[in-house]
Amino acid sequence: MWTFVGRRRRKVWLWLAVERASRRIVAWVTGRRDAATARRLWHALPRRYRRHCWFFTDLFAAYVGVLPRWQHRRCPKGSGGTSIIEAINCSLRQRCGVLVRKSCSFSKSLPMHNARIKIVIDNYNLTLN
Numbered sequence: 001m002w003t004f005v006g007r008r009r010r011k012v013w014l015w016l017a018v019e020r021a022s023r024r025i026v027a028w029v030t031g032r033r034d035a036a037t038a039r040r041l042w043h044a045l046p047r048r049y050r051r052h053c054w055f056f057t058d059l060f061a062a063y064v065g066v067l068p069r070w071q072h073r074r075c076p077k078g079s080g081g082t083s084i085i086e087a088i089n090c091s092l093r094q095r096c097g098v099l100v101r102k103s104c105s106f107s108k109s110l111p112m113h114n115a116r117i118k119i120v121i122d123n124y125n126l127t128l129n
Contacts, residue, residue, distance in 0.1 A: 001089045002014070005106065006106070012031070013031060013033045014029075014117065015029050016089075018088055019049075020056070020084055023128060024125050025121050025124065026045060026046060027041060027049075030110070030113065030117070035062040038065075054072075056081040058074075088124075096116060
């Protein structure tokens, strides 16, 4: 999901890793839409997820170089493989003003942007218990 910091032209992407069964967000990072940010998300995952899980992603090429081939499941649009993450994106947009696409509420600095997102994600995970 993309958002912006400071001005509309400065896009920042929110990358999420979600456990499908519980819908819990297990890792997240912000950054550009590139392989370096995908790698940061990979390293943010707890070790047990990196070893024993499958990863369902869209067809974005950055995942291919980062995720192990035997764990990676590429899902074309409309297949339903990434529908859980889309639902969570909608939920986060409802709870956090800086994630709304057309919003007057935006962060002026990236650290403050990340702090606001962290509060919303932590509260989202708490409501799943």
